[in-house]
Amino acid sequence: EMVLTQSPATLSMSPGERATLSCRASQSVGSSLAWYQHTPGQAPRLLIYGASTRATGLPTRFSGSGSGTEFTLTISSLQSEDFALYYCQQYANWPGTFGQGTKVDIK
Amino acid sequence: VQLVESGGGLVQPGGSLRLSCAASGFTLSNNWMSWVRQAPGKVLEWVAHINEDGSEKYYVDFVTGRFTISRDNAENSVYLEMNSLRVEDTAVYYCARDKQAFGYWGRGTLVTVSS
Numbered sequence: 001e002m003v004l005t006q007s008p009a010t011l012s013m014s015p016g017e018r019a020t021l022s023c024r025a026s027q028s029v030g031s032s033l034a035w036y037q038h039t040p041g042q043a044p045r046l047l048i049y050g051a052s053t054r055a056t057g058l059p060t061r062f063s064g065s066g067s068g069t070e071f072t073l074t075i076s077s078l079q080s081e082d083f084a085l086y087y088c089q090q091y092a093n094w095p096g097t098f099g100q101g102t103k104v105d106i107k
Numbered sequence: 108v109q110l111v112e113s114g115g116g117l118v119q120p121g122g123s124l125r126l127s128c129a130a131s132g133f134t135l136s137n138n139w140m141s142w143v144r145q146a147p148g149k150v151l152e153w154v155a156h157i158n159e160d161g162s163e164k165y166y167v168d169f170v171t172g173r174f175t176i177s178r179d180n181a182e183n184s185v186y187l188e189m190n191s192l193r194v195e196d197t198a199v200y201y202c203a204r205d206k207q208a209f210g211y212w213g214r215g216t217l218v219t220v221s222s
Binding site for chain 2: 032034036041042043044045046049050055087089091094095096097098099100101
């Protein structure tokens with residue numbers, strides 16, 4: 001089974017700072033990778049698909065990059081509403097699998 | 108777009124539950140639909156998905172033969188029938204639109220399997 005490893009587990013940041021989240025796949029997934037934001041109790045939100053394509057209406061401070069086995073989600077300037085959990089997901093192989101998540105919290 | 112799950116609750120091992128997902132704000136019959144779950148402290152897991160007209164259904168190994176996904180486009184609803192439930196099926200179950208990158212999700216419904 002395809003394994004996705006996210007790092008770090010927790011990122012303690014201040015508003016306005018740049019956040020860089022990583023996702024590593026155990027084998028190549030090409031560009032079949034998505035990123036989600038999740039605040040507990042709320043519906044998860046699609047941010048990025050195809051490794052780098054922003055979902056409709058997503059602020060431009062969010063960007064995705066990478067291909068193959070190494071992927072990055074960057075938030076250029078953290079806003080208060082960005083402190084949440086972030087998951088990567090591969091959909092190159094059935095069943096699609098998720099990473100364990102990175103929590104972005106306030107320093 | 109809104110997806111609202113219901114039907115979760117407490118059930119004994121070996122029991123059954125039927126989850127529902129009410130869809131609004133888009134044309135359900137144009138989209139694959141999926142169920143994804145997250146057990147306490149565990150990673151999100153893709154459970155099943157169904158194509159636009161219900162003729163294709165796919166399940167992960169750990170639910171095959173126990174869970175059944177279905178849909179009623181006229182009622183704007185998707186369902187997950189869960190039988191022979193196990194303690195390890197305890198999770199929040201999410202309904203999600205699409206079959207690859209999930210464009211929209213519901214808030215989930217909690218299923219607890221315990222004696």
